[in-house]
Amino acid sequence: MPNKSFRIIRPAVLAVLLAAIAVAQEQSPLPALPSDIPKDAIVRILLTDKTPSGQDAVWTTADGVIHEFFQFNDRGRGPKIYSQYRVNRNGLVTWEESKGVDYMKSPVEERFSSTAQGISWKNEAEEEKRPASETNFYIDLDGGPEAGELLLQALLKSKGGKLPLLPGGEASVRKLQTLDLAASAKKVKATLFAIDGLGFTPSYVWLDAEQRLFASVSSWSAMIPQGFESVVPELQAAQRKVEDARAAELASKLTHKPAGDLIIKNVSVFDTETGAVKSNQRVMVHGDRILAVQPEQGQKQEVAKGSEVIDGTGKMLLPGLWDMHSHLGRGSAYLNVAAGVTTVRDLGNPIEELTKLRDEIESGRQIGPRVVRAGFIDGPGPYEGPIKVLASNAEEAKERVDNYARLGYAQIKIYSSVKPELVPIIATEAHKLGLRVSGHVPSGMIAEQFIRDGADEIQHMNFIFLNFMPDVKETRTPARFTEPGKRGAGLDLNSPAVNDFIALLKAHQTVVDPTMAIWEATYTDRRGQPSHPDAYIFDRLPVQVQRGSKAAGEALDASDPAVDKQYRDSFANMLRMLKKLYDNGIQIVAGTDQGSGYALHRELELYVQAGIPANEVLRMATLKAAQVMHLDHDFGSIAPGKFADLILVNGDPAANISDIRRADLVVKNGEVLRPAELYREFGIRAQ
8 A cells, every 4th residue: 555656766665556556447457648649759668467557658859858758557546747857968857847646646746947046846745945056966756757767867977976866865876787688579788777875775777778768677566668578577587686685685794693692681571461561670582582581680690601691771672563464575574673573464465475585584684574474365357456366256266265375374365356255255265274364345345244254354444434334335446545534534433333333343353453554644644744654763764765755645635625624533533443442342453554664663653642551552563463363372472482572672662652663672583683773774864
């Protein structure tokens, strides 16, 4: 679901967006290009798992203006942007205009101008003026991927391959490798470049022999000229080796393995079994397991030779956090650990990609959390999800479940296009094999039916609210966001219908994964302000990441004051519903559906804002998550024999939940990682 601003020069963000792309509203996956696009325009195709989903068309007119049209289609969402650019002899943009709609179909308009008199720009999030400059490059917020090529061209012309950016930061370029490619009798020499300074990780771009943008690829998506689709796997494999090498280098550099036992002394320990805090404790770790938890006795306690001793005075030790709604990627794996998240439940990823990433984490070649896998199943058709594990009948449904069970998955996630009549078949087969069942409530059902047909868990608070809006028949389109936003405030939480539904949840021991931080962003983020999940850490983020945050890419259009109020009031009612669920004994798990790691901190803050005690929120994000997945014998509490997955926090999050953001130390598998070091490598300043 996350949809931060799209850039061909930001493949990490591209991958997050493309992980959601499917077909929209009974249309072809590939929307038609407008009739006014010139026939000689360069057209690049956007592919998601080999399926065409959008286009980027670029052409230059006789007056030297570069024109671009960019669009992609994601179940009714997706941008449609017209852009125009002028560049000078150094490749710097001197004038730019973009107009259209963003991913959530909110109207956007952007203008930039650089003259001898000065620089100015205005978009939906910014309005600034600066003195004239002959060196600074402006990256537009609302334009298409061509902005990435223009930046790369300017970097290649610049002295030392570096350029200062507007409104801040610096970009640099590195040439990596060249491949000779052929497709349908066409040949091209493609060279891979890395651009640093735009986000958390390098952005990788392939240029052709004329140094024009040829392709941008991620693990299972690509943008490439028509006719060259067949070479995408070759590009992906070559780029993957580069990314693998960087990940392994960071893992070797930043993972500290104690030479002997690890001892954390004089520390307060959060007891997840009781929700209480035990002061003045000593925790001893041997290898990857907790050896002992004892009251601190100072020098009376023996310390084995070679032990690494850490003084925890004034700090609190907690089990590592769990994010129960993740779609893990290479960058998000790293950022999760930096935020103290040592285990994630992945709720939808291509089998091959997740297997490879999980293996790299377990072997120590990639910094990342433990991964509990849930297998994604959708139905075929015009709205099918991008992970092509599809079932159209009972036989296929059972085959998909059986395969996930053979691969060691713990859960099945049902998606929106699964036929309602297949839900009980999937649930029965999964339960027979010991797998849990959760998901989006499929279109044509309401949550009550989903539960009665065997679902153990519901993802996302909007599906709880849609249970009381049965007239919303089609929930595969943006209606599943807009209708709860516009009508959710009017739901009477004390009505018989709501009380009966909660009684059903309790009777079936149904778990709810509400992803509240997503709904806060969707309904209350506004352009020009940091996105709520980013707000606490905003000043520490790279400048260009800050700009993306202020673009409010996840928010619905609330330009109408009446709609703005509806959305805010509906989110407030969602918080009240969360508290009502908790008060009635419904199991809640903390998940983000985002990739920053620190989004989980915001999720937990919202639970406390709703009225749930902080110590109970911490239990949800540790022991109770492990219990839901039947892994509490090894995880979720600080006790002898359990795995040494720990976070040392400079504060007391059991009293002030926001202190969970102040982790000084993360221990995973008995190995030590320091968030300040991890964040520095991703361009995030220390606290």
